[in-house]
Amino acid sequence: MLSKKSQYAFKALAYLTEKYNQGPVLISEISKKKKVPLKFLENILLELKKADILDSKKGKGGGYFLKKDPAKVKVATIIRLVNGPIAMLPCVSLYFYERCKNCDEKKCGLHDMMIEVRDASLAILENRTLKDLAL
Amino acid sequence: MLSKKSQYAFKALAYLTEKYNQGPVLISEISKKKKVPLKFLENILLELKKADILDSKKGKGGGYFLKKDPAKVKVATIIRLVNGPIAMLPCVSLYFYERCKNCDEKKCGLHDMMIEVRDASLAILENRTLKDLAL
């Protein structure tokens, strides 16, 4: 399951996508409109900025805004960033791979099954962008 | 990601599938062969018994064994039992559904996307059984 943090991140990103190219948006505005706890949202947006998804401006007239075209930011990227691995097992994760001990990957039925699940999920998540979040 | 508990459960179930119809198997044997901590494994097997997946016999010659034909126990069932929801959001879960507040499901892009992901995953997990776990 996606964490609350991830869900909040998507809400905020959906809002910023609506406001794309309309200048900086206040944290407090996003917080109010999307019903996300203000201080928690601060942390999330900052993290997204450090990850180069968002950019910000300080002082009056400041706020957060998308750094790139929302149609070019994949949903899969955001999930990996905020939530972690998409795969169900470390040994089938593309970006967070870890060998599983005491288990030969070449003859592990679960392993193969989870690769299928991963690929089925990625087929969707790698081909959807922030633009698809807005209604 | 699947918890350690889930991974241990699948290892144990894979072993019991191999030994299907060969009488009870000792917890300690499963623990040794599959390298799962003994006491933790006890808890897991007991839970699987209470969920009607396994059955057990006490005393000498006792142990655990599958209650049903392994070809009839779906992987999805085990995941839901030991790990919880398969869906990425409560509002798209079939077995653990919870309405998401402050979010209209009918016009939520994330919602629709996560339904697709769920269905893609279930297409696999609902059609694989314990039998597919063995090599």
Next chain:
DNA sequence: TGATTCCCTACCAAGCTGGTAGACTTAAAG
């Protein structure tokens, strides 16, 4: 009755989740 095996209750450390508090820095407006 005594050994064997599962069953049950209780406990625990560490880390994660979902936050909150408050001071600090930067930048624009006046």
Next chain:
DNA sequence: CTTTAAGTCTACCAGCTTGGTAGGGAATCA
């Protein structure tokens, strides 16, 4: 050049979950 509006940073916290461990009780078989 000061005020004020923003984002930034560090720190903290309660409660829950994860991944176990300990030890005795209860059933079964010889």
